Amino acid sequence: MRRTSFPVSFMAMTRSPHSATGSGPHLAAAGAATSAGSLAPFRRRLSTRIVVLSTVVLAIVLTMIGGTLWLSWQLEGAGAAINDAGSLRMRANAVAIELWESRQGRPSRLDAQIDQLNETLHQLHEGNAARPLFLPDDVLIRRQFDRVATSWHERLEPAVQRDRVLGVGAPSAYLALLPGFVDDANHLVVLIERENAHKTAWLRTSQIALAALSCVGTVAIVYLLYLWFVVPVQRLQDGLARIEAQEFDTRLPVDTRDEFGHLAQGFNQMVAELQALYQDLAARVDVKTAQLAAQNRELRILYEMAAFLNTPGPVEPLCRDFLMRLMREFEADGGTVRIASAEDDNLHLLVAEGLPEEIVRAEQCMPAHDCACGAASAEEPVVVVDLRNLVAGAGAKGRMPAMSDAEREHAQYCLRAGFASVAVFGIVSQSEPLGTFSLHFRRERDMPPSEVQLLQTLGRHLGVALKNRRLAALARQLAVSEERNLVAQGLHDSIAQGLSFLKMQVHLLDGAVADGNLDEAREIVPLLAGGVKESYDDVRELLLNFRSKLESGALRPAVDDTVARFRRQSDAELTLDYRDEGGPPLPADQQLQVLFVLQEALSNIRKHAEAQHVHVSVVNRRDFRLTIEDDGIGYDPAEIAARGEAHVGFHIMRERAKRLAGTLTLDSEPGRGSRVELVLPAASRKAA
Known part of the structure; x- marks a missing residue:
């Protein structure tokens, strides 16, 4: 195995630790004395160096560990091969x-012994990675x-088959061939053991090299760190x-581009600023004080305006107060707020x-791009510094295109009113232009970038406030619309059906009176009286339902009132099980x-179920559960599903459950009663 050593040139590429000492000029001289060629590869961030170093060391270590594991696996497989090769002699x-x-x-057991020997040869030839077992690749x-x-399959195994049919006194050909086979097996074992010893030596060598590399790498890493x-920190100290x-006059040498190089640059800049501050301390203190005062003023304006815009109120008073505050803060002589349609x-x-009234009348409604006030509704903030120069074709600051005749006319209005400059900004909410606001000055007013940015931010705050009021109004309209829809559905389900019945009975009564059939008329009159009473009861129930208004914690009394009203209106026996089991x-x-x-x-049970017993259960755990069961005539769920939204009562309950983000289950069979269950899971519950 090739030995891996830590490259000496890698350590040579770092700068000398002795370059950190010396006075200010000496510090720079020491940094300049460092070899530029040796530092070039490391002019990068410390994090990059550490990642590269760690990756290289990790790759080397993992490679060597993988090599040792591979050698140990080879040794284990070869050891198993030695055992099986040695077992050939025993099995023969x-x-x-x-x-x-x-x-x-x-x-x-001759056949079994032959099969075992054949199996051993097969295992040695094919190998077995699971044990592991394999012959060395030699x-x-x-x-x-x-x-x-070959000796076994072509000579000994056929000899066995011939000897087993011979008598006791006949010479055995197998025994004559056996010593040669055993010698060949012994030689195979010796070759495998020799190869195993060679790999064992490689394993020891790699382990020694890994230990040596660990020691050298540790020393090198400590030295590099x-x-x-340490050296840059000492230099900074x-x-x-x-x-x-x-x-x-002290300066640190900046000979790297890493974090310490940036830190040295910052140190040098800090020292230069300190040196300049000592030279002109009073002037700099005044400048910094003025900047701090300006920033505090901007923060105060932003805080006060944000708090003011978050208060509820109509749009026009809100915009008027917003404009008055800006005019007072920026000493403007006039101003406007315009809303885009x-x-x-x-x-x-x-x-x-x-x-002046002239400008107010002339600009009550104008196209969006007729002047600077309109241009700001679609463009970036436009700051017009000098209206006189603007009319003449110069003096506009900001993103202003060439002026049209309409724009010149509006600028003339401002000039005749005595205004010398105007600043215009857009009212924006999430990149949506909602309008503009402007500040008019009777003197030339130069607006610095900080004020431009502040006014632009205030325009966005006003835009958010206006947008929130529009959304709140839309939400109120939507809530009213939804509630009206539910009222209409309730009227359709109860009053409309009752009135339809009464209309039909009045038609029958008219026909009976016209025919002089008093007996039929007497039968119809009680039906009319009953229908009127039922419609009257439905009206009272709807009024009670839609006038219901609860506060937090008032559900139990409201449930009790609803149950009591049902008991008064129906002959069915109702039982209430209300359990508050720790739910919020x-x-x-x-x-x-x-x-x-x-x-x-x-209401559905009272009108349609013909029930004798009704059970209402309210359980407030982590999940809120409302269950209403009755033993009435029930209904066919397939028929109700086919009717869709025609059954308004069920549709209303489903819409209520949808508003709650809950689950409504309607279960019934004809003649078996019905069951309504509303489950409000914990994830859908709001904080009370």
Whole structure:
């Protein structure tokens, strides 16, 4: 096996540890004295060096370990081959003994011994990776094995077959050939043992090399880590000590591009700044103080504006307060907030402060691109510094295309009103332009990039606030629409059917009165009275259901009231099993949906089930479970499924369960009662 040694040139490529000492100029001289050619391969990040070094060492170690494992596996397989090759002699002698017993007319296991010897030869020839067992891959060993196998199959095995039919006194051809076969088997064993001894020597050598490599590699890694980490840290410590002694001309050599090289660059920059600060400390303190004050002002404005925009309220007062705050903070003389319309692609003036009535009337509604205010609704923030130069064709800062006649006209409005400059920014929510806001100044106003960025951020905050109010309004409209849909479904399921029945009875009553059939009229009048009473009861029940309003923890009293109302309206016996077994309370909206499902189920039972007993179970564990069972006439689930949404009561309950993200199960058979189960899993429960 080839021995692997740690390359000396690898260690030679690192810089000398003695280059870290010396004064400031001496530090630079020591770094420049390092060989550029030896450092070039390591001008990279420390993490890259460590990964490369670890990968190389790991690859070498794994290769050597794999080699030793392969050798040990070869030795194990060859050891098994030695055992089986040696057993050939024993089995050949056993065949001779069994052959003699057979010729004496005694019972023998001659065929079994022959089969075992053949099996041993087959195993040696084919090998067995599971044991493991295989002959070494050597020409002499393979040749000797072929000689042994040929001797057995072509000479000894046929001799056995001939000897077993001879008498006791006849000479045995097998015994005459046996010594030669045993000698060949012995020679095969010797060859395998010799090859095994050779591989054992290789295994010892590789283990010694692995141990040596571990020692050398450990020393080399420690040395490299010393060069890569300890030396730069010592150099930095020496530089810091000199800075503490106020030697501000100290500079560290930057001879690597790794993290310590960047750190040395930062150190040198820090020392240069310190040196400059000592030279002009007062001026720099004033500049830093002004920058800090500006940043604090920006943070204060952002914080106050974000807190203000998160308060609820109508859109117009919100935009007006937003504009007034900006005008006060930036000392603007006027301002506007314009909202983009999705229908006509125009900008509508929502709020205007400090502008003459002429501008307010002229710009109440204008196309989106007619001036800078419109351009900001589709482009990046536009900052116009000098309106006079802008009208003349120069002086616009920001992304402004060439001015059209309409844009010049709007700019003239501002100039006649006495405004010298205007700053315009977009109101944006998630890249969707919602409008613009502008600040007007009667003097030339230069707006630095920090203020531009601040106003752009405030425009995004206002856009988010406006978008949230639009979404909240849409959510309220959707909730009202859904609730109206449920009310309509409830009316259709109860009142509409009752009125249809009454209409039919009135038609029959009219026909009976016209025919003078008083007996039929007397029969119809009670039906009309009953239908009116049932419709009246349905109306009262719907009013009670849709006026229900729960607060957190009020589900049990509401369930008790619903059960009590059912007992008053129906002759069926109702039992309630309400168990609160440690589950968290449901929030008010989920409680209300659960109550609606219970009311709808009991209403269906009262109207259609003809039940004698009703059982209601409410179990509040980790999962919330509501079950309503009755012993009424039941229904055919296939018929209900075929009717689809025509059975409004079931459809309403399914919609309620869908709102809860729960599971509604409807189970029934004709004549066997019905069962309604609502399960609200823990994952769908909201915090109360």
